[in-house]
Amino acid sequence: MENESGESATRNVVLVPVSSIGCGKTTVALALVKLFNWGHIQNDNIGKQKNKPKRFVLELTNAMALSPVVIADRNNHQKRERKQLMDDVTEVVSDTKYVAIQWVHEPHQLDNLRHVTRDRVLSRGDNHQTIRAATENLGTITGIMEGFLNRFEAVDTDREPDINFHEVINLNIGPSRDSLETVIIRLHELFPKIVERLPSSEEMDAAIEAALSDYQVTEDLS
Ligand code: IDP
Numbered sequence: 001m002e003n004e005s006g007e008s009a010t011r012n013v014v015l016v017p018v019s020s021i022g023c024g025k026t027t028v029a030l031a032l033v034k035l036f037n038w039g040h041i042q043n044d045n046i047g048k049q050k051n052k053p054k055r056f057v058l059e060l061t062n063a064m065a066l067s068p069v070v071i072a073d074r075n076n077h078q079k080r081e082r083k084q085l086m087d088d089v090t091e092v093v094s095d096t097k098y099v100a101i102q103w104v105h106e107p108h109q110l111d112n113l114r115h116v117t118r119d120r121v122l123s124r125g126d127n128h129q130t131i132r133a134a135t136e137n138l139g140t141i142t143g144i145m146e147g148f149l150n151r152f153e154a155v156d157t158d159r160e161p162d163i164n165f166h167e168v169i170n171l172n173i174g175p176s177r178d179s180l181e182t183v184i185i186r187l188h189e190l191f192p193k194i195v196e197r198l199p200s201s202e203e204m205d206a207a208i209e210a211a212l213s214d215y216q217v218t219e220d221l222s
Contacts, residue, residue, distance in 0.1 A: 006166060006190045011068040012096045013191060014060065014089060015183075016165075018076050018155055020148035022117030023103040024176040029071045030211035031180045035199050039063030039070035053081075057088040064093055068194050069187075076100075077152045083161035090164075097166040099190070101183055104170050105152045113173045114149070118142060166190075177208045 006013075015032075017025035026042065033040045041059045046052055056074065063070045076082050082100075089096050105113065121141065155162045162168075169186050171179045181204055188195040199207070 006097055007192060009097060009191050010193050012064060012093055013069045013194065014064070014085075014096055014098050015069060015071045016076050016082065016085065016098050016100050017071070017073060018082070018100050018102040020075060020077055020103070020105065020113075020117065020152055021145050022120045023113075023171075023173055024179055025075075025101070025103070026073055027176040027208070027211045028101070028179050028183060029073050030214065031176070031204070031207035032069075032071065032183070034207040034210055035184075035203060036069065036195070037067070039067035040073060041070065043074035053084050054088065057085065057092075060085075061089060061092045064089075064096075069191075075148060077148060079153050079161055082155075086161055086164050098164060099187070100155050100162070100165045100168040101179075102155050102168055102170050103173055103179075105149065105154060109173065110149065114145075116173050117145060121145065176211070177204065180204055180208055 015029075017023075017029070019025045029040050029042075032038055039060075041056060041063055043052070043056055046055050046059065049055060056072070060070055060072055072085055074081070076085065086096075086098055089098075103113075118141075122138075155165065155168050157163055157165060157168060167186070167190055169183055171182060184195065184198060184204070188198050
């Protein structure tokens, strides 16, 4: 991790979720947008196109011009995705600080993680572009989800590319309200000029409620 302090940073922070399907990354991102009006680039809103990773970075760097913090909403569950993101963003904005928001996938947590994420994905029914839980075969859905778990590469800050993270915020699978609070408290400590004030508990509750109810279909299956 970089030693450089974030205390004086006022912009160019990219939040990088490291996740599998259903952990709550879009929910937390939507709540952060409600509270802070930060940029939020959702991979699935880009649609299918030839060089989707480049397009994702283009949208991200455009959003960085408008907002001090931008959320790179895709799973980023493999090192090659994190490398592409950091290499391509840094080429455009050299002083970018990357903060990983990792939903920890340690072997002893996987059973619980599977249970929680399957329940969430199945209960959202057909409100999803690619996983139509109400009509798809259960095995197909769990197969797609297992694929993400099998490919998941934990953040390893001793090595490239994760050595380039300014900070890693680790989360356990659980209520997104808890994840939101953990992320905000740490960002306030890391970047006091950006997160000047901690929102109240009621403000965080309301942001999560709104995020859960406006949920828009945005799964990243690439
Ligand atoms: P992902 O972006 O990591 O795949 P989300 O889309 O944020 O995960 O969440 C997956 C589903 O679980 C969504 O339907 C969302 O509304 C729901 N969900 C997220 N967080 C919570 C929670 O804390 N409690 C109950 N349902 C949740």
